[in-house]
Amino acid sequence: MLKTALQYYFGFSQFRQGQEALIQSVLDGKNTLGILPTGSGKSLCYQLPTYIKQQPTLIISPLISLMDDQVMQMKMYGERRVVSIHSGMSHSERQLAFQQLDSALFIFVSPEFILQPHHLNRFKNMPLGLIVLDEVHCLSEWGFDFRPHYALINHVTDSYQHVPILGLTATATSHLKSDIEFVTKQSFTLLQSDMDRPNISLSVKQMTSYQDKIDWILETINTSGPTIIYVSSKKVCLDIAEQIYASGYLTGIYHADLSYEERYTVQQQFLKNDIRIIVATSAFGMGVNKPDIRTVIHFHLSSSPSSYLQEIGRAGRDGKQSQAIALYQEDDQYLLELLATGHQITEEDIYLFEQRTLIDQEKHDILSVLSQHYSVERLQKIFRQNYQQKVRALQHILQYINAQTCRRNQLMRYFNMSVKTSNNCCDICGISHQIDEKNRKKVYRKISYEEKLETLF
Template identity: 40%
Template sequence: MQLESILNKYFGYSNFRPGQKEVIENVLQGQDVIALLPTGMGKSLCYQLPGYIFDKPVLIISPLLSLMQDQVDQMKQFKEKRVIALNSFLNPAQKRTTIHYLHNYRFIFISPEMLLQEHVQQKLNSMELSLIVVDEAHCISQWGFDFRPDYLRIGQVIGKVNRPPILALSATATTKVLRDIESYLNMDGPYKFIHSVDRPNIHLGKMLFQGREDKIDWIMDHVSKSAGPGIIYTQSRSKTESLSGRLLQAGISCAAYHGGMDPLDRQFIQQQFIDGSLEWIVATNAFGMGVHKQNVRQVIHESLPSNMANYMQEIGRAGRDGKDSLAILLYAEGDEEFAKFVGIDDYPVDAHVDSYLSYRSRNEQPSSMIQNGEISETAFRVLDYWMNQLQPAEVRQQLTSMKYEKMRAVEEVMELIDTNKCMREKLVHYFGQTLDNTPNDCCQCCGMDYGKIIHRRENDATYPHLLNWKDRIEILLLGNS
């Protein structure tokens, strides 16, 4: 069958997006592939479609539980029943059953922690896989912004010989990270599809201020005059709440979103944002994953992102429909210090190395450091990995250089603020690519007019007429008629 007709049959699309077909063809020929496709360009189709051609399961290694859950939900929505997520959400009984019947699934999502477990490996060794997908593959590189030590072990687990092809996927990887992906996964002369990271329909603005409060004043003014839908990224949970509170007071339909929220609240916000009843979201970087909204017109950064890759990913949530959108980076003096502090805040330091050693010498599990509140779980994972790879003195060195690296990453973002040359070019260069041509109203430095890109705000937010409970439950169950 033609790939196009399979695409139509299972996904209802008539054409591939750029890159998808090349990636899929190489995967089908048994070739290892690295695909760098920007967010929203249909990465997951690159393994989902082959899944319908192969008659053996596809294994997808995914770093984030929420992402995994979202993928599974989406596939189930498309009526795919043979999909399962093998992660720490399962209770022991569910886990046993799942592993026992693992070979019956078409798509198996798995977290790296789970992949490292012995009985999981035994099961995987006993069955034949058609393809191994490493999603968010940049997590494998310590130079990536989201290093996951467990990812480094994937290469050891899947081995070199007699293995199915590997498809490594990422949206944001520099040349350095691409090299790491290839070598740590022991890939065999992989076919590489590198899509340009540039998104010409996202216009890049920036605004510089003296004080922090000035940024907030500007946002209040800007948001009340220009149309959304939009996302405002900020650094702290409390800030999402205070800023959204002020916007609500000003009559703008908006909501705060952060990782510590009631899970039901998060569902409501996503639902409202997608159905259009919510115009703005004030969020920490926890927002974005699994939000499939095509017509986001603005992304405003109230605070400096901790690195270029994060920035790219966050502004990439604008304009998925291909229409003009605006990303505005706000800066007030001293913001970089705050961003650095946030960047290294959740990172192991020398004192943790000492503590780790003393747990070891007392014959205690170093992981008790987490329970004893000495260290966060993510920081411990990094520490634990290096302590098992290197001598303590080397670990200290390693941590210092990584900390330095994180601070440098903030400086790189600062270049966007400091430059008076093209911001788009800076951004694209960071990923080791070159920019062929610049769109009109390219960026603040090339010269741009916000008014040409986004619309004026038309109507004041109309609050949903609050029904009393009797009417509302009736509408939910019986509809409006």
């Protein structure tokens, strides 16, 4: 039955790994936590059950840019019964979206938006067939970079006790299932596929300086194919992009301070291979469905294996050989420590918040949301555990960098997963297939006198 529905609605004859079991679990009415590798078609796991049940699905997503990308992709494939509503819209855009709710089959909202009581009331009488918590690993990312409203999501799910919940993510640590059960106060069936991507070779390049990294990149991108270069900040993003452009390559930049229109333009240019090199912060990647990315370079490493696996998983979605290369110099350890725990909410922060004393504004905002649901004692325990988890994740990344045996095995050990890869595994085991896909330099030519006049007038 499921394969018949898959053929009818999507034109596919076979499911990808893990999809069929997830969909069947949802159709059986079970709360399900699905962990599928990046690029394995997680969206189909809620789209097909929605078409089969013909009831609206509510998709709660932590990122507005991801939400907009998903809506755009569905509309490109002909689905008109899809709507998104979030705080980034104008008042008139939100009013139009609300008018479309009654006919919508797929409804995308952010946690911050739907948890506002006057918005939540609009959804309470809808005959939902499924609630999706997208990128659900955000539930476990307590702290500075956490979406705190996700921790209050039971205010939504409590209104739909008999509607199954589907949590989806590409990476998860051992405590994600207990976290989602704690937040929703419901039990979940865990269905997890192998997160290893054997077509992506792994390597670490030891560097002596910042400029050493730049020089290596300028030499490597000549034959790296479509490439993402991940950096830690907007400042570094702009600097590297300028140097790449000055060396003759068209390149795009992507960071959180860009407008939606700017981010969308860069994404589209990258998808169409008009631009083949992107320099980006971790804001880039979710929802960017480009199958032929050949190289992911980390100018600065992620501070956790979960983030690193998510980012390198954007390479090789077409199944072809690709590569993930991390550049590392000794000074980077201080940066990794800062990224991992530098903005951690501490017991002192919680005490200052309780005493209504001035603390960092962003920490204050997070605690203001969480204190609606959790006691001071519970918050202290949560952030104490979170600090320990972040330290453990950082230690594992440092072990990955300094590994003397198989890097892939070291990375996947964090997720309690074994490794089956044999060929093109990592720089320690040996890489027999090197990426050699030419990136053309931009064409320089003299313009005519008439063309110069046109640019002036």
